[in-house]
Structure formats: C-alpha cells, structure tokens
Amino acid sequence: METLNAEQLNFEPVVVGFTCNWCSYRAADLAGMSRAKYPANIRLVRFMCSGRLDPVFIMKALKGGADGVLITGCHPGECHYLEQNYKALKRFKLLRRMLSQFGYEPERVQLVWASAAEGTYLAHQISRVVEEIRALGPLHRASDTPSFELIGDAQLQEATV
Amino acid sequence: MKQERIGVYVCHCGSNIAGTVDVGQLSSWAADALEKRGVVVARDYKFMCSSLGQELIKSDIVELSLTRVVVAACSPHLHEKTFRTACQQAGLNPYLMEMVSLREHVAWVHSDKALATQKAKALISGAVERVALHEPLDPISVPIEATTLVVGAGISGIQAALEIADAGQKVVLVEREPSIGGHMAQLDKTFPTLDCSACILTPKMVTVGSHPNINLLTWSEVEAVDGFVGQFTVTIRKKARYVREDVCTGCGICMEKCPSKLIDQVYEAGLGYRSAIYRPFPQAIPKYPVIDKANCIYFQRGKCKACQLFCPTTPNAIDFEQEDQILQLTVGNIILATGYDLFDARRIPQYGYGRLANVFSSLEFERLCNAAGPTEGKILLRDGVSQPESVGIIHCVGSRDRNYNNYCSAICCMQSLKFAHLVKERTGAKVTNFYIDIRTPYKDYDEFYQHVLQEKVEFVRGRVAEVTDAARRPGEEGKLIIQVEDTFIGKQRRIPVDMVILSAGIEPRHDSKEVSRKFGISCNGSGFFTELHPKLDPVATMSKGIFIAGCAQGPKDIPASVVQGAAAAARVLGTIQQKSLDLEPVLAQVIDQKCSGCRICSNLCPFNAIGFDLERQISTINPALCQGCGTCVSACPSHAISGTQFSTEQILAQLHGLLAESFNGNGARTQSPAFSQAELV
Amino acid sequence: MKPSNEEPYGYYPGCSLEKNALAYNESTSAVANVLGLKFEEVADWNCCGASEYLALDILPAYALISRNLALAASSSGSHSLVAPCSACFLNLSKVDHQMAEVPALASQVNEALAAGGLSYQPGSITIRHLLDVFVNDVGFDRISSLVTHPLYELRVAPYYGCLISRPDYEGVYDSPEYPTGLDHLMTALGAEVVDFPLKTHCCGGHMTQISEPVALELIRRLLQNAHEYDADVIATLCPMCQLNLDVYQEHVNHAFGTNYHIPILYFTQLIGLALGIRAKELGFGREFVSAKRALAKIGKARPAPKKKRKPSKEALPMPQATEVEYR
Secondary structure, three states, X not given: OOOOOHHHHHOOOOEEEEEEOOOHHHHHHXXXXXXXXXXOOEEEEEEOOHXXXXXXXXXXXXXXXXXXXXXXXXXXXXXXXXXXXXXXXXXXXXXXXXXXXXXXXXXHEEEEEOOOOOHHHHXXXXXXXXXXXXXXXXXXXXXXXXXXXXXXXXXXXXXXX | OOOOOEEEEEEOOOOOOOOOOOHHHXXXXXXXXXXXXXXXXXXXXXXXXXXXXXXXXXHHHHHOOOOEEEEEEOOHHHHHHHHHHHHHHOOOOHHHEEEEEHHHHHHOOOXXXXXXXXXXXXXXXXXXXXXXXXXXXXXXXXXXXXXEEEEOOOHHHHHHHHHHHHOOOOEEEEOOOOOOOHHHHHOOEEOOOOEEHHHHHHHHHHHHHHOOOEXXXXXXXXXXXXXXXXXXXXXXXXXXXXXXXXOOOOOOHXXXXXXXXXXXXXXXXXXXXXXXXXXXXXXXXXXXXXXOHHHOHHHHHOOOOHHHHHOOOOOOOEOOOOOOEEEEEEEOEEEEOOOEEEOOHHHOHHHOOOOOOOEEEHHHHHHHHOOOOOOOOOOOOOOOOOOOOEEEEEEEEOOOOOOOOOOOOOOHHHHHHHHHHHHHHHHOOEEEXXXXXXXXOOOOXXXXXXXXXXXXXXXXXXXXXXXXXXXXXXXXXXXXXXXXXXXXXXXEEEEEEOEEEEEEOEEEOOOHHHHHHHHOOOEOOOOOEOOOXXXXXXXXXXXXXXXXXXXXXXXXXXXXXXHHHHHHHHHHHHHHHHOEEEEOOOOEEEOOOOOOXXXXXXXXXXXXXXXXXXXXXXXXXXXXXXXXXXXXXXXXXXXXXXEOOOOHHHHHHHHHHHHHOOEEOOOEEOOOOOOOHHHHO | OOOOOOOOEEEOOOHHHHOOOHHHHHHHHHHHHHHOOOEEEOOOOOOOOOOOHHHHOHHHHHHHHHHHXXXXXXXXXXXXXXXXXXXXXXXXXXXXXXXXXXXXXXXXXXXXXXXOOOOOOOOOOXXXXXXXXXXXXXXXXXXXXXXXXXXXXXXXXXXXXXOOOXXXXXXXXXXXXXXXXXXXXXXXXXXXXXXXXXXXXXXXXXXXXXXXXXXXXXXXXXXXXXXXXXXXXXXXXXHHHHHHHXXXXXXXXXXXXXXXXXXXXXXXXXXXXXXXXXXXXXXXXXXXXXXXXXXXXXXXXXXOOOOOOOOOOOOOOOOOOOOOOOO
C-alpha cells in the first residue's frame, strides 16, 4: 500500500452516502446497533430506493463540497421494488465513465450493495471507501470548471435513461 | 418565499447520544448558526420520545407557531411515528417533521466527540434545509382484503390460521407436504411437561381440517406473489395428488397394496418406510394419500396400478390423469411460517453419522421413541433388536460452532435432557450428556434439568472431538467411543457407549433465501427471515402485510412458535378490522405542463403504474399502483415527475445543508462552497 | 493455483525422498511422466528442519526453511512449490503463512536470508502437497480415464496422517477432520476404499526415538484399525508415516503379540500400478512388509456389485444422503 503524505494524512474528506430505505439505511441502523465503528466523514442521505438516485445529485454533491460519493442499495435481485437497483447500477457505470471524461478520478464515486442484515459489512465498506477517498486527496474544483448545468445535461440524460 | 419557523430538538437518549455527541453545544449552535435559515428554537432534552419530551415539542409548536420540526434522535425507523403523532396532536401536519438519526448513524458508530458533533451539525443542517421544503400530506389509505394467506402448516402456521379463522375471517393455509403438522407431528414427547406431542397437536389439526373459515391446500406451493399489502395476488400450485379428494374415504388399502416401498426421509426422518402412495402418518390431515410420482411403478414404468385395482370406492378414487392446478387468489395479508431444516450431521464426519450404525440424529431418535414410529416406541439400536446399555447424547451439533452455525439452536439443551429422561425411563441405560453450557431458561425448564440430574444422568462439559469405533483399550471393543476433553477436570476422556444421539441444530429451510425473495422480505446472514424489530416488532417484516412466525424467523421451541403464530394472527386481525391501512404518501406525480410525452418513464416502472393519456399525449401515474420508488422521477429528462417526500428540491436542499456544514481539507470548516439556492431548482 | 501448461511445478523432494522414501520419489516421477506433470527440482535446496528444529529456536528454523522458498521464488519460472513429504509441506507453508501474518518476523527472516544474497516475499509462492496436485489439478476423471490396470478388489485404507490437513492454511481439504480426497483418488483407481476412522491420527512421528512404547502404541492403533476394517494395504502420503508403520510393524507384532501383515504403500505407487507402470519403476520391493501377497489379490475384472446383505427384517435403515445441497 502506498504511504500517505502529510497533506493526505491531515485531510478529512467529506463523503456523501446515498442509501435506500429498505436495505442499506437499515444496514446503517444495524451497524449502529452492533456498535460497528466507521469514520465520521460519511454523511448519509436516505431515499426510498437506489433507483431514485438522479446522477444530478452526485454531481451536485461533488460540486458542493463532497470529495466522494458512496451509492448503496439492496443486493441485485433483492430490491424492495423488484429491479430498480439495476437502474442505479447502470447509472453508476455511465456516471463513472463520464467522471473520467471530465478529468476526475472515477473512484470518487463508489457503489456498495448491503442488505439490511449486513451492518458490520457496511461499516467496513464505509471505512474502506473513506480511506480510498482520503488517499485520492481533496477534490480540486477549479474556479473555471464549467457549470454542470451547461455541460452536464446531455450526458446526464444519457446516464439517466 | 415565506420564511418557515423551524424548531430543532436534540435528544440525549440518556448517554446513548450525549456520550459521544456534545448535545448542549449542538442545540445552542443550531439556534445560533441556523437562525437565518429559519430556526427559531433549538433545545436538547434527555429523552425526546418521553411524554415530557413530546410535550416540549407540542407546546413549542403552539406557542412559537412552529411550521416545521426537526428531531435529531434515533433512526426514523424507530420513532418517526412517535414524533409525527406528536406534531399532529399539536396541529402540525405530521409530514412537516424530519428526523435525523444521531444515535444509529453518529453516536454509536463514531468515537471522536469533536468529529461526531461536527457530523451531527452537518446532518441537522441538511434536515433543516430539507424540512423547509416539505409539504403537508395525507397518508394514502389502501383497502384490506379480508382473506389471509398462511404459508406452512406446522404448529406456528396452524396456530396463526386457527386464531384468524376463529375470529371469523377467511384463511388460505398452504402446506407443501401431503399433511399438515410439521415437525411437531414427528415428535414423541414435548419438554418440559412430557405431554405426548400427537395428543396435543392432533385436535388442533382436526380443527384446521374441518374449519369452515380455513381453505386448506396441502401438497401445494406458492409460486408467485404480486401486489402489495391489502391486495396481494398469490399464485399457488396445487400439485396433482392422483387421488380424488371428493371420493377417497382414506381407508388406506391402496397404501397396503402398493408394491413400491421406500425409506421415508421426511416424516420418519429416514428411519422408517412408506409406500409410493402414502399419507405420512395415520392422523394425517387431510386423510387422502398422495402418489409420489418419482417412486410410483406405474408412473416410472407404465405398469402396476395396484392402488387403482384395490381401491374399494366407486367411482375409483385413484386418478392417474390428474394434473397440477394453478390457483390465483387475492389476499390482504400473508403469514410465513415455513419452519426449519434439521442440521445434517453428516457435515461433521468425525461424529460418524451415516458411517457408524448406532449414531442417531435427534429426529431419528424422536421417531425411535414414538409409539407410532418404526420400533413402536422401543429404544433400539440400528439392528432393530438390541437395547442400548449406555447412551451418549451430544449437544450443540452444528450449533455454536463457527465451522457450521454460530447461533444457539435454542431447543437442543432441553431436547437432550428430554432424551436423557426417556432413555432412563424406558431402558434404564447409563446416559451421559456432552454439553458446552446448559441453557434452560423459561418456565419450568430448569426444574426439568434438576429433575434429570436427580435421575443420575451424567454430564460431561466439553465439546466432543470424535465418535469412533476404533477401540484402543479393553472394554471399548464393539462400542462407540466418544472422545472428549472434560473441561472440569482438564483431561481427555474416552467414554464407550452403545448408542450416540446427536442433538442436531435448527437451520433455515434450504430454500429460505428463494422464498424470501419471492415474498419480498429479507433474510439474515444465516438465512432466517428478518423481523421489523428484534424486540418490539418480532413478527412484522419490512414489507407491510407480510408477517413471519415460528422457526422461519429463528430457532425456537413449541411454546415460542405458538406465541409467534398467535402474535402474527393478532397483527393481521388488527388490519382486517380497520378495513383499510394508512401508507406513507410517497408517490410519483406527473406535472402535466412539463410532460413532453416521451414515455421514457413508462418502461422503468416494474408495477405498470405509468400509463399514457393518448388524448393529451402525456404520461399518467396510477396512484393505486405506484409504490413510490422514485425511479421515474430521476429518469424524466424534463423533470416532469415529482416525488412526494423525496422531491428533487428536497434532496438537493438536504445536500446543500449538509455540505455547507461539513469540514473540508485539513478538517477546517468551509463556509459555503456549496451551490447557491438559485442553482437548486 | 494450477500452473499453466508451460509452467512447471517447483519441486521440493526433501531429505526423506533421497533415502528411506526412495520409493515415493521413484513412483512420483514415474507417474508424473505418464501424466505429463512437469516437476522442476529447486536447485541447492536444504533440509526443512523436520518437526524438531522449530521447537528449538524459531528464528534459525524459519530462516533455514525460508531459504528454500527464496530459492524457489528466484530460480524457476514457477509460482508453486510441491512437497511430497507432509512434514516438509507443513514447514514450508507454516513459514510462508507466519511471515505474512507477522511482518516483524518476515523482516528478521529476510535479514538472515540477505546474508546469502536471498530474500523472500511471503505469498509469492503457493506451497502445495503432492496429493493436492493429484486431487485438484489432475482430477479424478483424468486419472480414471488413464487407468489400464485397475486395482479391483484391493482394499485400501487411506491414511492422511496428521500433518497435511491441519492447519489447512490454503483451505484445500474438504474437511480438515475427515478429508476424503485420497479416498476418491483410490476409488478412481478401481480400488475398494475402506472407511478408516483413524485416517488423520498420528503415526507417532519421531516418538520412536524418544519413547518407543508410546510410539508402538500409536502405531498399533492404526494397524489394528486397518485390520478391523479388513484393509489389504494402507496408502500413505508421508515418508514418516510410511516408515513408522512399515519398519515398526514387526516391533508392534513382537510387543503386542499380534500378527499384522499390512503393507504400507505410497499413494503414488498405487496410482503407478493402475496406470500400468512396471512395479520395479515404482520402487516396489523397498518396503519392509512385502506388498507381494496383497498385490496378488488384485482382481482381473470389476467385482460384481456386492450383493447387499439383506438386512434383517427388524433392522432400521441407515441415514441416506439427502438431495439437499450443503450451503
């Protein structure tokens, strides 16, 4: 494993985590009940389903100050709404491709499936993701970054459908 | 835009939250820093969910004319309802309240107080931004179909079905075996009172079989479940019995005459025989036999029909032409009581099950003891003749063992004690129990243990290393030798016995994961169905209208299974009595003016809730079918679909809030790199 | 991991195979030839320290053993190292495992290796026992397809010994308590495998040198158990086991007044026989307890399926294998 430099060591990344109401949010609840520890750098936001995940949310989060985004949901085949997590998966893949086209590390956006029973597993995954994003360093938002509204829409829609 | 008046309430939850989060600082910060975002009051209190805590919120709503409330306490899955009700009582629409999970998502998972408090601020800031955009809503009311489906007719399912049927409601009871009864029908005596299992179960089975409100479908399996609470559509395969239920008298002549005899793996636990046309046991409900196609000579080789030949009824009750029937039913609630599988002791080869003749599994031993079993209740060795003079009973086989199952199977201690008593009583043999711990909680259980101790049953504490027939010392020849470390004396011991009984553990049904997927509920890591709350809601699941009972939820004994069956029934009866059920008003809605009619959304909905208005050329959403997942909302290129309670604006506002209060780079708090409110729309 | 076709297995014969277990070495190379297995002996290997040296002083012992790993890693293009001797296999895999688990140990060991201009990165070599190669790489199907002289009617007691399946660092054995790989291998050769409850029990190891009565008792148990199950031969995969059961069989008979005559053969010798290799090339004749009489038992034709003794009318059926797959 590569060693972190001083800047990276002192750097506290902010990671926004999107969860679904039925599996991963409950996994986070269970992590709490099991007292499984993970870094305080993650901020969880709840949806009903990972299918609700609009790629705009991810871009807004990154633009708004997050250094990374963690998408979570029910395991494939176990979606409370039958199959909507597959749509999240599709969007995630397209979005990652788009991120690298924009010159950002695609690893800043990560996907983890966690069932309601996998509290400790989710805690481990959150720790892993936070550390990986810490290693990537702060997300540099150049002041001349074009507004996502201007360049994003076409691609966003592509990723959306 | 009108400025909302927001109240923020931070709960200490005793020391659960206050131990890790600086709650005092948090509430004064919220009052201060979030004032310009509309926070007019922020308080912290020991227990917000207590009546005094709720009063605090209620009086603020009234006296300070609050229009929005943020409660930073535990997970919304625990107390959202509590605080919504409180708001409603004070005259505020309940959906204008937002919860922040400080306990599960902050205090219990972080250790650094400063970082945890910082995160709590970010979450509260997000909730304040979000709640400002909440809209007053009314819950959706769905009608409840009064019929209930119960899957699995072991003792738990039987109890659930009877409770509901006795209350005057209709039940469809589905069982995949030819008879109801489940594992309890196989047992001989039940601990700790030693009542005969069949004697207490049979009357219940008979009642189920003849109950006017119970539609009993044995030899049947649920194939598919569609729809949601109140209106599930269930597809059931009623397997062909090849016996006409309207004609058969259950005389049993066909079973006698059937030339195909085979080992009965299910009811007799592999210790006895049955014919290819069979009913598992004499008291079976229903009394009609079934033909096991795979072992029927006629079905396999085209010749025989002995059963038809000897059937005394007219018209003949045997019908080889019968076909599987597919039934479709509408039910309002579902109770899953699908039971357990016994741990297969062959997986621990060093215990010799399947290799050494006189090693028996617990269910085999139950059949051995049972007066209706293969030995008519005589405890005999595998040769079927000799009686054991010494018996070893090994506890925790496949349980509390990280190689197999970590959990305790709950029944094995008491079951082993019962076996010890029965062996003593019927053979006078020397009995030794090999245990790790003796677990005898619940009424009269420990008294039973004391009683067995007085019967001079021996107990050796230690996990058995192996059971072998390799004699080493004089006196071991021809015996099974149990090698064990006696942890009380710290010595290895070799104890020769004639018979070994393995108290095998309880496992989830081999297809429990498949079943859970079919019904849209979840399983824990071991494969037991997950309840909504481990203590406070042990029979409900995350899917409304689907309840669980008995060993499908986790290992438990007969009294506990009965309790759960009855509890699930009570929950179901409650909703039936209400006739309708309030659901979260989480729905997608098309904004007609914005819809361009591209129909991208319509393919995304797995519930077919999205239709198309040909006249107006726009999409429409059927609120009765929409489940509120929000996939169409995020997919609409024109932002023409909005999701109540999870609108794009609400989520972006939440993101804005929580990022505005996040540290950034070197732990320093950024003022606001976040997007401006103007960008939100 | 199975090496690709071009990649040979690294081979660490160990001291025994040069002397008392010559038959093991001969039969292994004869069988490898037929099966097309390429074994490349590590040049300049040294003793693994057997089971004693580790007990004396850990660091020199680890350095001694790791030298072989370092040589194997640097010399050949192979990423695996096969040891036919169970003690060698255990020592090599233990050192590899502990170096990975305890970085401080790894750096000390590497310091010692540096004196000889060597170094070893734990995990860079997969250490395997010869049986594992036959069971998991060659496979039962391939072996049984090459059998020309099946071992019909030969009753074989499969004896694993105590060293290879516990601890099972790589998770190779189906059950560390009751492995069945060798059982299936022998069945694939046409032999009749007997249930051998003591299959993973200790042969006494070097106890013969320390306390003969203890060793003889351990050996007696194994012979007695094999005899009770009517075994014609015991198939071993460890030179130590072979030595103890074979050489000391006469001592056991003398000490306990028994009359055991059970040849102790390497499993590779039995594979060789079934593949039609001449007995001489397989090292037969080197054993103390002659295998001649037992091998003469091998039948020409597949025995008719044994008529199951009709169980008495009262007898209860034995547990049957269920169709439910284990999770």
